[in-house]
Amino acid sequence: MSLNGLFGPLNPPIKEWRNQRVWLVGASSGIGAALARELARRGARIAVSARREQSLHDVLDEVGGGPDQRPDQRPFDALVLPLDVTNSGALAAARDAIVAAWGGVDVVIWLAALWVPMRADNFDLAAARRTIEINQIGALNLLAAVLPVLLDQGRGQLVLTASVAGWGGMPKALAYGQTKAALNHLAETLWIDLNPRGIGVAVVNPGFVDTPATATNTFTMPALISADEAALRILAGISAGEFNIHFPRRFTGVLKFLRLLPIRCWFAVIRRTTGL
Numbered sequence: 001m002s003l004n005g006l007f008g009p010l011n012p013p014i015k016e017w018r019n020q021r022v023w024l025v026g027a028s029s030g031i032g033a034a035l036a037r038e039l040a041r042r043g044a045r046i047a048v049s050a051r052r053e054q055s056l057h058d059v060l061d062e063v064g065g066g067p068d069q070r071p072d073q074r075p076f077d078a079l080v081l082p083l084d085v086t087n088s089g090a091l092a093a094a095r096d097a098i099v100a101a102w103g104g105v106d107v108v109i110w111l112a113a114l115w116v117p118m119r120a121d122n123f124d125l126a127a128a129r130r131t132i133e134i135n136q137i138g139a140l141n142l143l144a145a146v147l148p149v150l151l152d153q154g155r156g157q158l159v160l161t162a163s164v165a166g167w168g169g170m171p172k173a174l175a176y177g178q179t180k181a182a183l184n185h186l187a188e189t190l191w192i193d194l195n196p197r198g199i200g201v202a203v204v205n206p207g208f209v210d211t212p213a214t215a216t217n218t219f220t221m222p223a224l225i226s227a228d229e230a231a232l233r234i235l236a237g238i239s240a241g242e243f244n245i246h247f248p249r250r251f252t253g254v255l256k257f258l259r260l261l262p263i264r265c266w267f268a269v270i271r272r273t274t275g276l
Contacts, residue, residue, distance in 0.1 A: 009241025010191070011157060011200030014107075017235070018043035021102045023094075025085065025142055026112030028055035030211030031161070034231035035109065037063050042235075045077040047098050047105075050112070053082035085112045085138030091145040099149060107238065108146050109159040110139050110183075115213040117172040128175040135179035139186065150199050157200035159238060160187045164205050164246065164255055168266050171276035172217075180205075191243060204234055205246040207255075222273050223251035 014020065022039055026032045028050035039046050040063040048056045060078050081097055083090035098105055114134040116127045139160060150156040165173045166180030173180075187203035194201055208214060208221035209230045225248055237245030246252040258266045 010195070010243040011202055011238075011241040012155075012198075013241040014157075014239045017239075020044045020106045021047075021098070021104065022107045022109065023047040023049070023098055023105050023146075024109050024111060025049045025091075026110065026161075027059060028052045029059075030111075030213060031206070031209060031227050031230045031234070032109075032111035033059045034227040035111070035234060036060065038228070038231045038235060040076045040078065043076065045102060047079040047081055047094070049081045049083050049094055051082060051084050053080060056080045056082060085141060086133050088141040088144055091141050095145040095149060104153050105146065105149060105156060107157045107159065108142070108150075109161070109234075110142055111161045112138055113161070113163075113176075113179075113213070115176050117216070118174040118176070119172055120174065123174065131175040132179055135176070136182050139183060143190075150194070151197060154198045157202065157238065158190065158194070159202045159204060159234075159245075160190075161204040161206070161234075162187070164207050164252055166205065167255055167259060168270070170270055171274050187243075200241070202238060202243050202245055204237070205244065205252065206230055207246075207248055207251040223248045 017039060022044050024032050024036055024039075024046060027036045027048035032050070036046055036048050036059050040060065048059065050056055057080060060074060060080070063074075063076070079098060079101060081094040083094050085091065112134060114131050116124070116131055118124060118127065146158065150158065160183045162183035163176075163180040165177040166182070166184050170177055184203055184205070187201055191201040208224045210224055210226050214221060214224075230247065233247040234245055254269075258269055
């Protein structure tokens, strides 16, 4: 293997976001909303999906001139495609709408997630099942919708948003963490299958990000960053052709190092830093 193969980008870099056709699934708040705003500013053509249609319009209004401006007068090309990710038919219909409007898609970013704090002493089977249905099965529903398009094009990028909670056990992540671990594994397997076909695959593993979901946390969140900063780091990683996009590095780098040590080191540091 050449040095470029060892150290070069694992995915095709994106030098210019203008006119890139980007589908954001889970764009009504948090990192997804921040990505939608930033991509619109960069001139990308964006399709935004989530359950709450009005929230999607509100996100676009923040970039496009306010609620008094009609959607067809926005200074960027946007499709609002509300859906429930647990409904595979709804994802397929949204894909069809994107292909009909734009002829294809260049980047698909999965951001939908449910965070339900859960520990062993308050285990809730129904909530755990719901978490898996949205975070994990929802991602598979997206794959069923977009893989035929990407394979037919022979190009494009698929980005799955996981979490450092998928790198190892963490307090209150009894249901959430396992779904994020699954997305990391899924992304690695997809890269092996799709890279030879000219399709990029990346996985995003954020640390703690200030979003409506994390606002409910009562424990210490080391190296907390804003959703806008997270969006910038994600786009920088995709632009550079990275596979594993993780941040902030001052936090995620420590976690990566800990995974190389005996498991007792992980347990000790997680307990001390979170206070749980």
